[in-house]
Amino acid sequence: MIISHSQHLLSLFPTTLRLTKPSPSLSFPSLSSSSISMSSSFSLPTAISPLSLPDPDPPNSTPPPPLRIAVVGFGNYGQFLAETLASQGHTLLAHSRSDHSAAATRLGVSFFTTDLHDLCERHPDVVLLCTSILSTESVLKTLPFQRLRRNTLFVDVLSVKDFAKTLLLQYVPDDFDILCTHPMFGPQSASSNHGSWRGLRFVYDKVRIGGGDRSRVSRCDKFLAVFERRGCEMVEMSCADHDLYAAGSQFITHTVGRVLETLKLQSTPINTKGYEALLGLAENTRGDSFDLYYGLFVYNNNSLEMLERMDLAFESLRKELFGRLHGVVRKQLFEGETHKSHIQNDDASLDMTRSKDVAAFKYEYNIADDSSRLLKIGIVGFGNFGQFLAKTMVKQGHTVLAYSRTDYTDAAAELGVSYYSDLDDLFEEHPQVILLCTSILSTEKVLKSLPFQRLKRSTLFVDVLSVKEFPRNAFLQTLPQDFDILCTHPMFGPESGKNGWNGLSFVFDKVRIGMDDRRTSRCDSFLDIFAREGCSMVEMSCAEHDWHAAGSQFITHTVGRVLEKLGLESTPVDTKGYETLLKLVENTAGDSFDLYYGLFLYNPNAMEQLERFGFAFESLKKQLFGRLHGLLHKQLFGNDKETQITLETTGLSTFR
DSSP states (O other), rough: OOHHHHHHHTTTTTTSOOOOOOTTTOOOOOOSSSSSOOOOOOOOOOOOOOOOOSSOOOOTOOOOOEEEEEOOOOSHHHHHHHHHHHHTEEEEEEEEESSOHHHHHHOOOOOSSSSSHHHHHTTSEEEOOOOOOOTTHHHHOOOOOSSOOOOOOOEOSHHHHHHHHHHHHHSSTOOOOOOOEEEEHHHHHHHHTTTTTOOOOOEEEEEEEOOTTTHHHHHHHHHHHEEEEEEEOEEEEOOHHHHHHHHTTHHHHHHHHHHHTTTTOOOOOTTOOOHHHHHHHHHHHHHHHHHHHHHHHHHHHTHHHHHHHHHHHHHHHHHHHHHHHHHHHHHHHSOOOOOOOOSSSSHHHHTTTOOOOOOOOOOOOOOOOOOGGEEEEEEEOHHHHHHHHHHHHTTTTOOEOOOOOOOOHHHHHHHOEEEESOHHHHHHTTTTTEEEEETTTTTHHHHHOOOGGGOTTTTTEEEOOOHHHHHHHHHHHHSSTTTTTEEEESOOOOTTTOOOOOTTTEEEEEEEEOOOOOOHHHHHHHHHHHHHHHHHHEOOOHHHHHHHHHHHHHHHHHHHEEEEEEEEOOOOTTOOHHHHHHHHHHHOOOOOOOOHHHHHHHHHHHHHHHHHHHHHHHHHHHHHHHHHHHHHHHHHHHTTTHHHHHHHHHTTTOOO
């Protein structure tokens, strides 16, 4: 647990770091495994237009008079904002510790290399602080306020707001105006939004704006108009409320991204849409410094609680998985179960060479619309996924029969499927293909109950499970030798495939297909169903599928399950990354825990990935608290080498 040490550390910080407690009326749900309900009074845009930079003004709008704006901190983010400020005709001055004069010249900005006095004597209307969270206080201490006009507007763009507000109120003279803001985007997220800021959120709090002076109120509004003209969604909110929401959105998003970055996730030949979203999140996080993340942790009062809740959520998920695993083992040991588990790899799969560059190939299908390609397909397990596949099969002209333990007669009739309540009756219709759409946990039991004697001896058996070594071994052990076996995994479902299957991956392994033309043609006709819909057809061994899937599909479900337990909800300050996580939670919540448990139990690589995820999270926490401890030690003892040596020799320099 991380609670006692971290709370002790934070309690020792000076009062400037122990900020005002946010509004008690705002709270996050308690730790729960229940499904979340996502709601927000702030609506997202339904579509994003690929607008070029800058966005055009609305028709007949009159641009406000230009401001003289001094950007203090002219690094990556300062330059990013300056480009828009300059494009709208504002006069820009800039200062930074590093020499960015070349970038300033390119943007049309007057750059002041060393002397802040020279910049301040130009009497800017607005001083825009684009410094890092960790350096803001030292920068404020060095500013020559006496060189500025006494009513200058100070604006910050930090990702934490109560801390920035406290510092500005402490260091900025009383007759200066203060506007705390947080553009909920940066160069990376704006780039992924086609360079546009339209629909991206801009949060602000008018902390102190010139009393009843209309000119000062107007100046503040002119600055906000910069972002409004670019199409930002303007959100006025107190600094305390911002930090409460941001701890549940921005900090969690960065935490997940940092954990995924530590795992060194890579694209695979069988990426799901959810996994691609996680790869994008890790890539975006990689572009931010650890200082930014550390600042979000130290200077947002609510971040510690969110880190602790995520820690508890992961431990809860592990206990749930291992508790069910323990129950299976006890059943085998004490209830007389003698059958052997079939989840172990065979010798070939243990010695397999794991190719990192398996690629999808263009699967050529027979475009002739003749009866020779049409199949009679018997679906065993006609739940949600079985019906999802049947709909396309019927559309293509195939004859579909179905059986399930639950009565789906009405659903079958609506889809044009012949429904059977007795498996013997269905099998006596001699379908060419038996498609198993059962759950992972019930597959072995279903296989043992099938009346194989009712089928033709060369029938093709196909599964669509999310794990592949397990059904392959179960098929090889249970099915008669003269039956064909095709193991498949459509890397999509009713949600991700609701708008068509074009470009979605379909993985398959021809485990045992008879050599005669009739049987190979039948297998190809089944694969044609998915190729005709535009699927990316990926032929891959079952063992290799499971290796890739443990690093993509299982990790995706794990992240979704952990976040689901946090009860995350949409907030008025959602970032694009946080919206990605909410979508992932929504998709994960739609799957049963049995599916996730099956991915864990029946993929031999899943345990390793779960351990790696746990190690990555622990490593991140150690990095955070290590820096926090170092900062506290410096405050208490300075650079006293003798004290440091004493602490190290007595073992007191680190928490145990």
